[in-house]
Amino acid sequence: GNSVTQMEGPVTLSEEAFLTINCTYTATGYPSLFWYVQYPGEGLQLLLKATKADDKGSNKGFEATYRKETTSFHLEKGSVQVSDSAVYFCALSGPSGNTPLVFGKGTRLSVIA
């Protein structure tokens, strides 16, 4: 079945450092890929998405490119801020969009000033 594997955390970075959170997936066909973010005490918020191979999703300085050849969707940001401290989840939905979102375990990011 569909599954998502993302790097274990926690990840601790200094402000303005470069961020990469790795995400790989297993799925049949061409799933849609997502990154969600969860701030303390809140639900998940959609950060970005990509629905086909080579698509790049971007939002708030974060980017991720859908790589079919490596089945990956790594999240990157050039310069993190303290306000980016949160838990980040990689997720996928089946090719037809008719299957529920499957999430990775989440990666906790702490950014220190």
Add this chain to the structure above:
Amino acid sequence: KAGVTQTPRYLIKTRGQQVTLSCSPISGHRSVSWYQQTPGQGLQFLFEYFSETQRNKGNFPGRFSGRQFSNSRSEMNVSTLELGDSALYLCASSLDYSATNGYTFGSGTRLTVV
């Protein structure tokens, strides 16, 4: 525009009791999904409803059930509570049953079973 509203925010129940959680989706959204979030297992899919019909169900015991009403509001029920049911229960809504456009999540109901 109001977001996804989950009530209550916090619950403490005793083993063996039952509990009902409520979710009001964004106005116009017809699909509601439920997830259980725990530190050990992460986010696990419970079930999904669209137009009052259950479309998908996760791998949870029959003690977990849900329903959706004609106004798209949804409830989930857990009977005979166990300690392991302690978790954050998240509800998510979307316009239709396709997850391609992403879900909008509520802030969750934190259930503690003692």
